[in-house]
Amino acid sequence: MPTETEEITITKEDTDPDLDVPWNVLVFDDPVNLMGFVCLVFQRVFGYDKEKSQELMLEVHQLGRSIVWSGNREQAEMYVQQLQGYQLSTSLEKAF
Secondary structure, eight states: OOOOOOOOOOOOOOOOHHHHSOEEEEEEOOSSSOHHHHHHHHHHHHOOOHHHHHHHHHHHHHHSEEEEEEEOHHHHHHHHHHHHHTTOEEEEEEOO
């Protein structure tokens, strides 16, 4: 007795692997912006409280850079643009 067989096709969606990994938003120390201004920018852009903003600002000042946010690439790119709008030296890097 013959049986019917169904053909099942499995397709793989093309996704950009860069979108799946977390991305870091970095801020670098510069001789131009005052520490209080940098804290204010962190509060406005990320919604951090004063204590968290000061912590990150001191890390930038003392170490020369700080990872101020990590998450999906699209959001990270938006944050980089906002920070650059405030004239902060910033970049984006893939988290490892």
